[in-house]
Amino acid sequence: MISPHPWLEHLRRHLDVARLGRDPEGVHQMRVALRRLGAWLHLGGWRVLADDIGWLRRNAGAVRDFDVLLERHPKEPLGPWLSRRRERARGALLAAIDAPRAAGLLEALSLAPPLDPDRARTALEGLAHRVETRGKRALESAHKPKEIERWHALRRALRQLRYGMEWLELPTKPLRELQDELGELGDLAVLQRQLREYPEQRHVAEIAAQLEHATERALGNARAGWRERHDAVLAAVPRTRPWTST
Amino acid sequence: MDLYLIRHAPALDAAPGGSDAARPLSPKGRRRFAQSVDGLAHLGLTFDLLLHSPWLRALETAELLAGLVRGETRVTPALAEPPGRPLLAELSGAGAAPVDPEGRLTRAPRRVAAVGHQPWLSELAAWLVLEDPEAGRQFQLGKGGVLWLRGEPAPGEMHLQALLTPKLVRALA
Structure with missing residues (x-):
């Protein structure tokens, strides 16, 4: 039986650490733990608590995105503007951390019964199927904005599958490698979203042009990465019944 | 808003040295409440929001209800203590019907379920209907039973629509 307690x-x-705000790793690790606990709930077939985890994770994610962007763009024109936005996101995160809902989430997770590995293995197959479907859709995309969105969807599904496999102590090397390859696209999309909201577009025209090339x-x-690794990724998932690739 | 106060299904006794909060549903309680959920589904009931106490028996009851939820579920520690202003604020925020810039309702008032414990659910009902939480004994609620209230979630501002006993809810299935 698999207890959530180590990640809890x-x-x-x-x-x-996130509340103190001195080390950006606090927010990052908080988000990692929430994602892993979300995968644990999914493997156990739980519907409740998933929205609570998502709520706290989104609050942490908003701050983490700014931390990553500020590492790459600390100077004018973007840096000070990003810092101000980060402070607003941090205010919302602190309110969420101290909200009764967060305390309730921790209490409920601490009371939840351990996970049955057989059930978890069955759930893994569903996650693997989702990865394959999303990869196929991303590859078939004809328009760039849609394609970017679909690679993100694949990355999220891949991450959940990887965390699910790690709960079962299964090797995940091909998944981690593919995740890394998709990660750059994710970071660029975060920057693109922020740039769209920047008030003086002409000041960031150069960054926008670089971003366009980097995105391509x-x-x-x-x-x-998907063409090269998808067979290895899907082969890493143990099957309780024969797997038919679509 | 329509507010459905739902008492958790029957649970096992606490394990020796175990906490009350960690009591799971009994197999029979789980089975019977699954029938109750079928009964509620038969009525066409769905929830825009499901609030539940963090205690295990409420968590497991909420999980059985999850198929009727069309919106969000939210863990609500205020459901695991005597009803107070924080719970009313939570219900008030949950029940606010969205309005457009002209103040017109953009959709029907919300249907909210709250899964919790006795005597606090009965006290909450008495507070919302009669303005008197101490009159909770007038709202007897068996395990797995449902109290349906309608109105604004403020003291004395709700009306009792129905008190569905566990047996009646199962019979609807």
């Missing part, structure tokens, strides 16, 4: 403790520790390159890497 990880979450508790990093909620405190990242899309090429995503397509190549």
Whole structure:
């Protein structure tokens, strides 16, 4: 039986670090723990608590996105503007961390019964199927904005499958490699979203042009990465029944 | 808003040295409440929001109801204590019907379910209907039973629509 407690403790520790705000790793690790606990709930077939995890994770994600962007763009014109937006996101995160809903989530997770590995293995197959479907859709996309969105959807599904497999202590090397290849596209999309909201577009025209090139390159890497690795990714998932590739 | 106060299904006794909060549903309680959920589905009932206490028996009851939820579920620690202003604020926020810029309702008032414990659910009902939480004994609610209230979630501002006993809810299935 698989207990959520190791990652629950990880979450508790990093909620405190995130609250203090001195080390960006606090928010990052808080988000990682929430994602892993979300995968644990999914493997157990739980519907409740998933929205609570998503709510807290989105609050952490907003701050984490700014932390990553500020590492790459600390100077004018973007840096100070991003910092102000980060402060607003941090205010919302602190309110969420201290909300009764967050305390209730921790209490409920601490009371939830451990996960049955057989049930988890069956759930893994559903996650693997989702990865394959999303990969296929991304590759078939004809329009760029839609394609980017579909690679993100694949990355999310892949991450959930990987975390699910790690709960079962299964090897995940091909999944991690593909996840890394898709990661760049994710970071670029976060920057693109922020740039769209920047008030003086002419000040960021150069960054926008660089971003366009980088996105093209990242899309090429995503397509190549999926073509090269999808067999290995799907083969890593244990099957309780024969797998038919679509 | 329509508010459905639902008492958790029958649970096992606490394990030796175990906490009350960690009591799971009994197999029979789980089976019977699954029938109750079928009964509620038969009525065409769905929820825009499901609030539940963090205690295990409420969590497991809420999970059985999850198929009737069309919106969000939210863990609500205020359902695991005597009813107070924080719970009313939570219900009030949950029940607010969205309005357009002209103040017209954009959709029907929300249907909210709250899964919790006794005597607090009865006290909450008495507070919302009679303005008197101490009159909770007038709202007897068996395990797996449903109290249906309608109105604004403020003291004395709700009306009792129905008290569905567990047996009646199962019979609807």
